[in-house]
Amino acid sequence: MELLTLFFIVLIATGLGLLIQWLPMRHQPMPTYPQRAPFLGGGLPETHAWSRFHVRYYPMTLLLIAFEMEMMFMYPWAVVFVEQGMKAVMEMGMFLAILSVGIVYGWREGVFKWQ
Amino acid sequence: MIVSELILPVALVIGVLVVGAYLVAVLDEAIAGAIGMPRGGSAWLAPLTQGAWLLTQHANATEAPDWQAWRLAPALYLALAAIGLAVVPFSPTLIPTDLVTSVVLWGSVEALATVVIFLHGWSANTLLALIGAYRYVALGLSYILISMFVLIGVALPAESLQFSQVVTSQEGLWNVIRQPLGLPLFLIVGLGMTFWGPLNLADSRDLAGGTASAVSGPPRLVWNLARAAMLVAFSGAAASAFLGGWLGPWLPGPVWMLLKMLAVLAVLLLIGRLVPRLQPERCVTLMWVVFLPLSFVDLIWAGAAAFFL
Amino acid sequence: MAVSWLQRLAARAAVPVFPVRGMHGEEVLYRLALTPGIKLVDSPRHASILLVAGGVPPDQHDALRRVHDQLPGPFATLWYRSEPLDELAGATRLDDPDALPEALKTIHRELMSGKRGSSPRLLPDEPPNPWEGLGDDGHGGKGMMGGVPYGRPMAMNMTDDIRDGLTLDSLTVTLGPFLPMLPPGLTAEVTLQGDLIQSWTTHSAPYPIALESVFFQALQGPVPIAELERARARYHLKRLHFALRLAGLDRLALEALRLAFAPHPGQDRAMALRRRLVRCGFFRLTTTGRGRLDENQARRVGGIAARAPGLEEDLRSRDAAYRRLEFTPIIQGGADTNARWCQTLAEIEQALQLADQAERDAVHTQRSDGVETPRGPWHEQWPEEASDLLDDLLPGLEWDEAMSTLASLDLAPLSPWSLEETSGAPVPTSVEERRA
Numbered sequence: 126m127e128l129l130t131l132f133f134i135v136l137i138a139t140g141l142g143l144l145i146q147w148l149p150m151r152h153q154p155m156p157t158y159p160q161r162a163p164f165l166g167g168g169l170p171e172t173h174a175w176s177r178f179h180v181r182y183y184p185m186t187l188l189l190i191a192f193e194m195e196m197m198f199m200y201p202w203a204v205v206f207v208e209q210g211m212k213a214v215m216e217m218g219m220f221l222a223i224l225s226v227g228i229v230y231g232w233r234e235g236v237f238k239w240q
Numbered sequence: 241m242i243v244s245e246l247i248l249p250v251a252l253v254i255g256v257l258v259v260g261a262y263l264v265a266v267l268d269e270a271i272a273g274a275i276g277m278p279r280g281g282s283a284w285l286a287p288l289t290q291g292a293w294l295l296t297q298h299a300n301a302t303e304a305p306d307w308q309a310w311r312l313a314p315a316l317y318l319a320l321a322a323i324g325l326a327v328v329p330f331s332p333t334l335i336p337t338d339l340v341t342s343v344v345l346w347g348s349v350e351a352l353a354t355v356v357i358f359l360h361g362w363s364a365n366t367l368l369a370l371i372g373a374y375r376y377v378a379l380g381l382s383y384i385l386i387s388m389f390v391l392i393g394v395a396l397p398a399e400s401l402q403f404s405q406v407v408t409s410q411e412g413l414w415n416v417i418r419q420p421l422g423l424p425l426f427l428i429v430g431l432g433m434t435f436w437g438p439l440n441l442a443d444s445r446d447l448a449g450g451t452a453s454a455v456s457g458p459p460r461l462v463w464n465l466a467r468a469a470m471l472v473a474f475s476g477a478a479a480s481a482f483l484g485g486w487l488g489p490w491l492p493g494p495v496w497m498l499l500k501m502l503a504v505l506a507v508l509l510l511i512g513r514l515v516p517r518l519q520p521e522r523c524v525t526l527m528w529v530v531f532l533p534l535s536f537v538d539l540i541w542a543g544a545a546a547f548f549l
Numbered sequence: 550m551a552v553s554w555l556q557r558l559a560a561r562a563a564v565p566v567f568p569v570r571g572m573h574g575e576e577v578l579y580r581l582a583l584t585p586g587i588k589l590v591d592s593p594r595h596a597s598i599l600l601v602a603g604g605v606p607p608d609q610h611d612a613l614r615r616v617h618d619q620l621p622g623p624f625a626t627l628w629y630r631s632e633p634l635d636e637l638a639g640a641t642r643l644d645d646p647d648a649l650p651e652a653l654k655t656i657h658r659e660l661m662s663g664k665r666g667s668s669p670r671l672l673p674d675e676p677p678n679p680w681e682g683l684g685d686d687g688h689g690g691k692g693m694m695g696g697v698p699y700g701r702p703m704a705m706n707m708t709d710d711i712r713d714g715l716t717l718d719s720l721t722v723t724l725g726p727f728l729p730m731l732p733p734g735l736t737a738e739v740t741l742q743g744d745l746i747q748s749w750t751t752h753s754a755p756y757p758i759a760l761e762s763v764f765f766q767a768l769q770g771p772v773p774i775a776e777l778e779r780a781r782a783r784y785h786l787k788r789l790h791f792a793l794r795l796a797g798l799d800r801l802a803l804e805a806l807r808l809a810f811a812p813h814p815g816q817d818r819a820m821a822l823r824r825r826l827v828r829c830g831f832f833r834l835t836t837t838g839r840g841r842l843d844e845n846q847a848r849r850v851g852g853i854a855a856r857a858p859g860l861e862e863d864l865r866s867r868d869a870a871y872r873r874l875e876f877t878p879i880i881q882g883g884a885d886t887n888a889r890w891c892q893t894l895a896e897i898e899q900a901l902q903l904a905d906q907a908e909r910d911a912v913h914t915q916r917s918d919g920v921e922t923p924r925g926p927w928h929e930q931w932p933e934e935a936s937d938l939l940d941d942l943l944p945g946l947e948w949d950e951a952m953s954t955l956a957s958l959d960l961a962p963l964s965p966w967s968l969e970e971t972s973g974a975p976v977p978t979s980v981e982e983r984r985a
Contacts, residue, residue, distance in 0.1 A: 127337040130249045131326055134336070137250055138257070138322035142315025142466065146458045149295050153457075156301045158700070159618035159672035163302065163366035164453060164592055166728025167612025168736065169677070173304065174367045176704035176718035179743030181947070182378045182524060189381050196388050200344055203395040207546055214543050221536050228528060237525040239745065239947050240713045275800050280563055280585030292558035293565070293597070296661065298621040300594045303676070304699035367722055371744045371948055437797065438834070445795055446730050446952040449592040456594040456621040516835045517797035519949050520744075 184236035191227065195220065249336035253326050257318075260472030261465050262287055263502070268509045275513060294461035302454050306363035313360035314459055318466035320356060324349045324473030329404040331486045331493035343391050343401040346477055350387055353433050353470065354380030357442055360463065361451030372450025375520050376435060376442035382527035383432035383439075389535035390425045393542035394481045403477070407485035414484040418545050421538035423482040428531060430474040430508055434467050437512025441520055475504035560661035563588045564653050567596035569616060570733035571631055572756040573964065573971035574603025577646045579787060579806055584650045591729045593619045597657055599626045599668070601633075603756075609726050610634060612736075614671045616727050623667035625656045636671050646972065676700035710742050711945055717742055726753065730795065730952045732961055735936060746951050749943040754936045757964035759971045760784070760922055767920040768927075774870060774907035774914055782819070782900040783809045784923040785853075785893050792890070792956040793826075796835045801825060816901040823894045832887055839946055840886040840954030846942065847884055849935045851925025854958060857892040858884035864921040864928065870912050874903055886950075889957040924963055934962035 163170055180186075199217075206213045231237070265287030273279035281289075327342035329335040339345055354377060361373025395401050397418070398409035406415075416423045428439070435442040443450040452463055479485060479500035486493030518526065565588050568578050581587050581600075590596050599620055605613050613634065617626065626633070626640045629649060633640040643652055659665035677700045704718040725736035734756035740747040761780040766772045786809035793802035804822055808814050826832065847855045848862070855862050856878055863878040865871045879895045881888040906912075914920075919928025926932070939960070943951045964971065 126245055127339050130246055131323065131337045131339070133246060133250050134253050134322050134326045135319045137254060138319040139312075139315045141254070142318040142462050143311065145462050145465075146299070146311055146314070149458045150299050153298045156298070156621065157618065157670050157672070157674040158303070158676050159615060159670065159674070160621065161301050161303045162615065162619065162677065163368070163722075164448060164594065164616075164619055165367065165722050166448075166725045166731065167609070167616045168723030168725055168728070169615070170367060170701070170720065170722040172704040172720060173699070173701050174365050174370045174704075174720060175362075176720060177706075178370065178374055179710060179715065179717040179745065180374055180377075181712075181743055181745060182381075185378070185524060185528065186381055188528075189385070192385050196347075196385075199388070199392050200341075200395075200401060203392045204399055204401060206396045206543065207399050210547075214540075217543070218540065221539070225533060225536060228532065232525075232529050237521070237528050239521045272800075277800060277803060278583055278585035280587075281561065285561065286563065289558050289562035292555050293562040293661070295555060296559045296623075297597065298623070300621045303701065367720060367741075375744060440797060444949075445591055445797060446949050448729060449590075449595060452595075453592045454594060460595070513800060515829055516793075516831050518834050519837055519953070521947060521950075522834060522837055 181239035182237075183240065184231070184234075188227065188231050188236060192224065195224070249326065252330070252334070253322050253336050256476075257322060257325055257469040257472055258465075260475075260501070260505075261468035264468040264471050264505060264509070265290075267502075267505060268512075271506070271509050271513055291461055291465075294457055294464075297457040297460075299457035299459055300455060302364050302366050305365050309359050309363035310455075311459060313356050313363060314462035314466050317353065317356045317360070318462060318469055320349050320353050321466055321469035321473040324470065325476050327403055328473070328476035328480055328497075329407055329485055330497045332404065332408075334494060335404055338402070338404055341401045342403045343395055343406070346403075347384075347388055347391060349473075350384055350429065350433055351380075354384070357435065357451065361442060364451070364454040366454045368447040368449070368453045369451045372442045372444065372447045372453070376451070378520060378524050379432055379435070379439060379441045379527075382524050382532075383429050386425055386527065386531050386535045387429040389532075389539045390422050390429070391481065393419050393422055393535075393539045396539075396542050397546040403480045403485075407480050407487065410484040410487060414482065414487075416482040416484075419482075419538055419542045421534055421541065423478065425531060425535050425538060426478055426482065427504075427508060427511070428527075430471065430478060430504075431511065433474055434471045436467075436471065436508065438515040438518050439523065440517050441523065444517055471505060471508065472501070475501040475508070478504045556661050556663070560658045562657075564598060564657040565590050565596045566598045566600045566653060567591075567593045567616075567620065568729075569599060569601045569605070569613060569727045570729075570756075571601055571603030571605045572734070573759050573966075573968075574601075574629065574631070575733065575758070575787070576968065576972050577602050577629055577649060579790065579809075580646060581650065581653075582790070583803065583806060583810070587650055587653055594621060596620055597624050597660060598653055599624060600629060600653065601626065601631045602629045604631050609734075609736075609753075612726055617668070618670050618672050620668075623660050625660050625665055626668050627652060627656060634671070637668065640668070678702075707740070708747070710745070711747055712745060719747060723752070731955060732756075732936075734961075737939070741948075744948045746943050746946055746948070749940050751936050751939050754934050755961040757962045758924075759964040759966055759968040760924075762967035762969045764920055764922050764927075765967050767914055768917055770917050771913035771915060774874070774912045775904040777914065777920075778900040778904040778907065779814065781923050782814060782897045782904070785897050785900075786814075788956075788959060789890075789893060789897070792953070793831070795952060795956050796831060798826075798829065798831065801829070801831075814901055816898055816905060819894070819898045819901050823898065826894070832890065836885070836887040836890070836953060837950060838885045838887060839950050840942065840957065842884045842938075842942065846935075846938050849933055849938060850958060850960065851932050851935075852923060852959060853889055853892050853896060854884075855925065856896075857881045857888040862926060864916075864919045864926045867919075868914055868916045870907075870915045871903075874906050874912060876903060886954050886957040893957075922963065924959055924961075927963070931963055934960070936960040 269283035326336040361369040398406040431439040488496035628642040707719040732755035736752040859880040924932040
């Protein structure tokens with residue numbers, strides 16, 4: 126039942142978002158081509174903007190994957206934490222310590238800089 | 241049954257989002273006036289007149305946008321805000337959707353927000369919006385871990401991933417005191433999710449409005465509405481996770497909840513007005529090297545506090 | 550019925566104005582920034598009025614037409630001290646700065662109520678290139694790059710990246726002259742890979758900036774130092790306003806502007822402004838120590854950019870009157886964006902302090918063979934226009950870094966007319982005069 130309610134909430138919010146756009150826009154004419162040109166302060170682009178965009182933070186995204194995997198284990202761990210006592214603290218402490226070394230190493234290697 | 245489990249939750253969530261988004265705009269206007277921006281007219285009316293103007297302005301188009309994605313992105317951002325608010329408890333009984341894993345769901349809202357904001361900038365197919373979109377991804381990937389660690393911190397004493405249990409676990413002592421690092425770190429996440437103030441890397445001024453630089457009229461209205469709504473949803477999560485949600489003397493629970501949400505919003509909007517926008521590279525470094533280790537400390541602190549407090 | 554109710558509400562909104570900054574048009578925009586009920590926006594998509602402030606040289610009329618056509622309807626234009634384009638001969642023209650806010654509000658109201666029609670489109674409704682290519686998406690054709698889908702070719706890989714050497718697609722665009730982040734009038738052809746600038750070719754220099762007439766008088770004879778130094782502080786504060794707005798510090802940006810327009814700006818207020826900037830993290834969060842000028846470049850730019858790295862070029866130290874006020878040039882020992890802003894703030898404070906001191910003793914300048922303008926020394930010749938050094942300076946910078954570096958550099962040539970003249974007399978618009 127909760128999930129059904131959530132589904133309705135998503136449906137209605139999305140519908141509301143689309144309706145507010147669609148209702149006033151349905152009678153509007155299509156903008157002219159000069160209006161549709163990208164705004165560059167009066168300048169023009171040579172090409173479309175879509176391209177193989179050179180993302181500059183790719184090493185950081187790799188580091189993120191290491192953490193994201195770990196997060197999945199943390200959710201069940203959080204629930205049994207108090208029950209398990211010191212053992213749980215030690216385990217996660219060790220895990221975080223290793224990851225912290227990774228961050229420090231990455232920082233030294235400049236992975237948070239724009240490449 | 242239908243009324244209590246379907247209509248009431250939906251009405252509650254949509255109502256709080258719309259009224260909340262309006263209040264965000266009013267509050268922001270009032271704060272701007274109070275700290276010395278030129279004020280014209282009443283703060284109560286300003287969001288309405290701005291909204292009315294956007295409804296009359298024609299929607300812009302770009303040369304070859306990804307139409308579906310471009311129009312869907314603002315609506316999806318609004319829907320994410322609605323999901324975020326739906327798991328927030330207003331009282332022990334008044335919870336739109338009391339999922340057992342609501343903390344996990346909130347985490348996924350944060351991750352999907354990055355996708356939607358990226359989509360909004362990318363689908364326009366213009367240079368400045370595209371830069372804003374990719375720049376935002378760098379921020380989105382940086383704040384998400386901080387948020388995870390901080391939220392797991394509040395789940396420890398509750399022994400549950402349910403926001404209502406998290407609130408109940410604060411009956412003795414609110415998390416804002418029990419885990420002093422938690423709320424400040426979580427506020428950073430809130431600014432990041434809504435790219436507000438210092439973390440406005442997506443729609444910044446150096447990009448002439450970034451992902452929103454090519455939109456006008458109704459789609460821009462929905463985008464602004466969704467952004468404010470996300471701020472409201474975030475304040476709900478922050479108030480339940482750290483400020484004891486509905487807990488409080490004298491007043492009924494939902495009133496306490498709304499007051500606490502307003503307090504969180506006021507702090508966020510004030511930060512937004514007082515701190516400059518971070519340079520992207522500096523922002524990523526700061527997130528990973530300063531705030532992420534601090535969130536480790538917060539988690540260990542929360543773990544220790546769960547035993548001893 | 551419902552429509553008119555919506556329109557009435559929309560008419561009461563803060564007027565969103567996209568300013569096209571023409572020659573000598575800045576001054577009135579500073580005033581508008583302080584006017585309640587007017588919102589200066591950064592993208593033409595967010596505006597209902599296109600305000601052309603100041604003359605636009607004829608060779609940039611095409612760019613102006615493009616910006617004009619990029620406003621979504623309904624919109625109107627207002628020409629402040631500027632000749633409307635031929636096609637828009639009927640558009641409102643206004644020369645009185647005091648009437649401007651009211652005129653903008655009236656136009657917005659009329660536009661919303663339907664009393665005034667939207668400005669006509671100036672350019673023909675045609676795609677930039679004819680469709681070329683095969684298939685639904687137009688990517689077809691021969692080779693990797695295919696045809697010209699939806700009016701433009703796709704981006705392609707031109708050269709290896711200058712930072713990490715990877716070969717991804719380059720985007721080449723022309724920017725300006727009305728891009729709000731650039732100095733007004735600056736146009737450049739820029740190639741980007743990702744958000745990093747690969748190459749920057751300046752095509753036309755920024756429009757000249759007018760100095761206050763006291764700097765011109767200082768070349769004719771003695772002028773009160775108090776007046777000269779306050780004018781200097783005002784000049785720097787206006788530049789600071791621009792940079793703070795760019796950094797998202799709207800409130801402090803207005804504070805800088807209010808200080809500039811205060812009848813007797815005190816040194817204490819400038820110090821308070823600097824303290825607030827330090828406390829909110831302006832120096833640490835928004836700059837990364839890039840945008841470094843070498844010695845030759847710093848000398849060419851002159852003024853603040855030269856003194857920040859420690860080149861003591863200041864004509865004021867040759868003047869006995871300044872020496873009596875115990876003037877010594879301030880230096881920072883750095884040549885990056887951060888050092889230039891530290892230097893600017895220190896010089897604002899110094900100028901206001903000198904002004905207070907000089908006013909007490911009624912000190913006048915003694916030498917009139919040269920004057921230290923805010924842009925650098927001016928005796929036999931003008932401070933040189935130096936925008937072509939951007940071609941060497943900006944490649945390799947990320948977009949945000951490039952924009953904050955640009956804001957910290959004062960590259961515009963000086964106008965042969967004073968600020969008082971340009972805000973009083975009509976502005977000459979011919980290219981020859983602009984380049985004189």
